[in-house]
Amino acid sequence: MKITKIKALILTVIAGCTCTANAQNLYNAATEAKIDMLLKEMTLEEKVGMIHGNSSFTSAGVKRLNIPELVMSDGPHGVRLEHGRGWDAVPGVNDSGTYLPTGNTLAATWNPQLGYAFGSVLGSEAKFRGKDIILGPGINIMRSPLNGRNFEYLSEDPFLVAQMVVGYIKGVQDQGISACVKHYAANNEETDRGTVDVQMSERALREIYLPGFKAAVELGGVNAVMGSYNKFRGQFATENRYLVKDILKGEWGFKGIVMSDWGAVHNTMDAINNGTDLEMGSDIGTPPLKFNKFYLADTVVSLVKSGQVNVRLIDDKVRRILRVMFKTHMIGSQRTPGAYNTRDHQLVALKVAEEGIVLLKNNDHILPLQKNTIKSIAVIGENANRPNAMGGGSSQVKALYEITPLQGLKNLLGNKVNITYAQGYKIARNAGPDSSMISQAVEAAKRSDAAVIFCGWTHGYDYAKWDDNAYDAEGVDKPNLLMPFGQNELIKAVLQANPKTVVVLMGGGPIDISQWVNHSKAIIEGWYPGMEGGNALAKVIFGEVNPSGKLPMTFPKKLEDSPAHKLGEFPGHNGVVHYNEGIFVGYRYFDTYKVEPQFEFGRGLSYTTFKYSNLQVQQKGTKATAYITIKNTGKVAGAEVVQLYVHEQSPKVERPEKELKAFQKIYLQPGQSKRISLILNKNAFSYYSETQHSWVTDHSKFDILAGSSSRDIRCSKSIAL
Numbered sequence: 001m002k003i004t005k006i007k008a009l010i011l012t013v014i015a016g017c018t019c020t021a022n023a024q025n026l027y028n029a030a031t032e033a034k035i036d037m038l039l040k041e042m043t044l045e046e047k048v049g050m051i052h053g054n055s056s057f058t059s060a061g062v063k064r065l066n067i068p069e070l071v072m073s074d075g076p077h078g079v080r081l082e083h084g085r086g087w088d089a090v091p092g093v094n095d096s097g098t099y100l101p102t103g104n105t106l107a108a109t110w111n112p113q114l115g116y117a118f119g120s121v122l123g124s125e126a127k128f129r130g131k132d133i134i135l136g137p138g139i140n141i142m143r144s145p146l147n148g149r150n151f152e153y154l155s156e157d158p159f160l161v162a163q164m165v166v167g168y169i170k171g172v173q174d175q176g177i178s179a180c181v182k183h184y185a186a187n188n189e190e191t192d193r194g195t196v197d198v199q200m201s202e203r204a205l206r207e208i209y210l211p212g213f214k215a216a217v218e219l220g221g222v223n224a225v226m227g228s229y230n231k232f233r234g235q236f237a238t239e240n241r242y243l244v245k246d247i248l249k250g251e252w253g254f255k256g257i258v259m260s261d262w263g264a265v266h267n268t269m270d271a272i273n274n275g276t277d278l279e280m281g282s283d284i285g286t287p288p289l290k291f292n293k294f295y296l297a298d299t300v301v302s303l304v305k306s307g308q309v310n311v312r313l314i315d316d317k318v319r320r321i322l323r324v325m326f327k328t329h330m331i332g333s334q335r336t337p338g339a340y341n342t343r344d345h346q347l348v349a350l351k352v353a354e355e356g357i358v359l360l361k362n363n364d365h366i367l368p369l370q371k372n373t374i375k376s377i378a379v380i381g382e383n384a385n386r387p388n389a390m391g392g393g394s395s396q397v398k399a400l401y402e403i404t405p406l407q408g409l410k411n412l413l414g415n416k417v418n419i420t421y422a423q424g425y426k427i428a429r430n431a432g433p434d435s436s437m438i439s440q441a442v443e444a445a446k447r448s449d450a451a452v453i454f455c456g457w458t459h460g461y462d463y464a465k466w467d468d469n470a471y472d473a474e475g476v477d478k479p480n481l482l483m484p485f486g487q488n489e490l491i492k493a494v495l496q497a498n499p500k501t502v503v504v505l506m507g508g509g510p511i512d513i514s515q516w517v518n519h520s521k522a523i524i525e526g527w528y529p530g531m532e533g534g535n536a537l538a539k540v541i542f543g544e545v546n547p548s549g550k551l552p553m554t555f556p557k558k559l560e561d562s563p564a565h566k567l568g569e570f571p572g573h574n575g576v577v578h579y580n581e582g583i584f585v586g587y588r589y590f591d592t593y594k595v596e597p598q599f600e601f602g603r604g605l606s607y608t609t610f611k612y613s614n615l616q617v618q619q620k621g622t623k624a625t626a627y628i629t630i631k632n633t634g635k636v637a638g639a640e641v642v643q644l645y646v647h648e649q650s651p652k653v654e655r656p657e658k659e660l661k662a663f664q665k666i667y668l669q670p671g672q673s674k675r676i677s678l679i680l681n682k683n684a685f686s687y688y689s690e691t692q693h694s695w696v697t698d699h700s701k702f703d704i705l706a707g708s709s710s711r712d713i714r715c716s717k718s719i720a721l
């Protein structure tokens, strides 16, 4: 781990940026006055033209007033390929860009500064490509490991989401481009995503599902929010009075644009009254899209003309769009130029992958493999050789290049180590164990000093086809948690053939590994690590990078151990899904109900060891600061994510066993120690009271737990509030 290099890299990427974006700068008196003038000049038709799509990814401007079109692009981990004004990819344009690791990889770094660097790359490339809004980050809570879009999202934990999202948004927006946080709210499954009605307690909403969005608005100063497809308590989320009007725009004072997900508006009056500002993607009839037939198009003109809708409601929507346009230099000032495919951007992709890869198991210290003692290696599995950038749905990216794991190992090992590749399994619909592929893999493993199997999930089958999604993809949830394509049989056979086998899981998170986990010595979670992912994985496997990622979600032993599945509440019944597990999502459930996970939230091993000592907590009223000393007691440099959890001793209401309330990633040379401080403000101790309709802090005793994971608590101290 080269500490100074990381810092230098992040500084290069953010050079010239001010990290001070805040919620207020969307709104200032001078801009409001300019907007008043523009609104006076505009006809009703011109105003309405601005509040609905006029092509697949744009909405209209007003040429005679120098108001440009608003141009949007997916997505969370790269600027999507060009679609022109329709849905088909435009051939022959320069749209192969930087493919960053996916959201779950970013979250696994537990490094908000990398969130900022990540966002800066996106903002800069979006600007270069002439985009105004990047349709990310996606931050829905991972309620179930089956959710097909978990790979785009960040975590099961609202605190981790909130910490990572702010950096990402500021990174994008300091480039003068808008981020659009999505999907607001309670879009936690893809099954029936367009219709499912989500029912949950107020407490679960406030404690689990909203904090990330609240942080995006209040701390990130995000310019745009995308409403989700699903219903919430009976009304579509995008035009939901409670979510949009009362909470987002009311309680949180959001001054930017609420846009619909593509085709998520269903009712003109609800959208007008409840705060949907921009309707996108409503596929009305057969192509070509009839944009004037959108819910927020011609109908609105008639409603205003006939006096059924007050034009001030429309003015407010246009005002919000104009605010964002002023803030992002679309009107009245000049944007700085963006950059595309720079080496610095690729190095951010590499760094996020390096810091996001998680070492889950390393018995007998078989990792890292040693370049100078290993002469031959078997690389097994179709995932070793499969580019992923174009998979998964709307987050697809045309990557300038993508280093697969196999390529990464070749790059690192050159001709010093003999690599034998065996496909092992076939990614195809209904494919089961393939005995000839398995025996080829076994032979390769037997003949080699070590074997590495790349297995796990994939987005789908054929990425050239839009709808060939299967596992980690938009519009589908995984059918179950079992390894597809006969991978269990392959892994078991290879583990037997060569005990020096490293299993690398790829994809959007948890998978059932119970059939062979006890026979494996080393397991790595590799996620979808972006265009430099293969290089990052090779460096981790051979110890050039000391892993420092931590799981942003719990890996259950089996699907039924996950709370939503235990209760039979996924994906719902008869069009309704009841989140009956309430606040007990992820480790909050596993810890409180004493269910043993396969790998716990926050887990991530290192090639070195860290000693935690001398935890002290200074308390002032309802705030506290924890001080702790961390020492690198091993032989190599490394980074540790120090996690602080809070446990209330005798709560008045049901509370989770513990909750993450602070963390910090620190980099230490061998023998080096650092004393760090972590702040616990009032929120760290409070819960949402359904009877008082507000956050409440009990005057009681709390344990402050410092650990290397949620189940590896090293020190604790009690305080009384």
Ligand code: BGC
Binding pocket: 074, 075, 135, 182, 261, 262, 394
């Ligand atoms: C997805 C969004 C995406 C939009 C535009 C929708 O289907 O849910 O996340 O931004 O399409 O591509």
